[in-house]
Amino acid sequence: MRKYRARLFGKITQAELEKLATGATIAGVTYGPIIADIERSKGMYSWATLSLKEGKNREVKRVMESLGLKVARLIRIAYGPFQLGQLAEGAVEEIPAKLWRPQLGIGRKKHVEAAHDEPWQRPGGEKKPGAKGKRK
Numbered sequence: 001m002r003k004y005r006a007r008l009f010g011k012i013t014q015a016e017l018e019k020l021a022t023g024a025t026i027a028g029v030t031y032g033p034i035i036a037d038i039e040r041s042k043g044m045y046s047w048a049t050l051s052l053k054e055g056k057n058r059e060v061k062r063v064m065e066s067l068g069l070k071v072a073r074l075i076r077i078a079y080g081p082f083q084l085g086q087l088a089e090g091a092v093e094e095i096p097a098k099l100w101r102p103q104l105g106i107g108r109k110k111h112v113e114a115a116h117d118e119p120w121q122r123p124g125g126e127k128k129p130g131a132k133g134k135r136k
Contacts, residue, residue: 003078004050004060005039010069012046014038017067026066031059045072 017036024031035051050060061071087093100106 001078002052002055002076004052005075005077006048006050006060006064006071007073008046008048008064008069009044009072010067011044012038012048012067012069017048020063024063024066026062029056029062031056031063034060034063049077 014037017038020034020036023033032052032054037049039047039049041047052059060074064071
């Protein structure tokens with residue numbers, strides 16, 4: 001899931017944006033559902049929050065252009081389960097393992113290490129099919 005704030009130029013209503021929730025096909029390219037909410041509007045400019053799953057190349061720009069809007073500014077505010085917050089452009093911040101491990105479905109480190117300590121064996125201690133004794 002990707003989440004953006006977009007400054008849009010042009011007139012748009014919330015009802016028009018809600019039509020994007022079923023997806024769109026533009027110039028033969030099918031885009032998945034986009035959940036869009038207008039935050040505020042003033043004159044010809046509006047700020048909207050957009051949530052999408054795919055993130056195809058220039059997806060937000062192309063979908064908004066199909067509604068007669070121009071994207072004047074696009075800010076990514078979340079990527080997957082991670083919120084970007086006030087992170088400056090080009091800056092990095094380490095995410096503590098206790099936060100990202102559960103989000104990515106990774107178990108505790110000790111549990112993973114214990115699984116690697118045991119050598120792999122075929123169930124029931126069987127030999128590889130067709131295997132014979134050692135060659136001389």
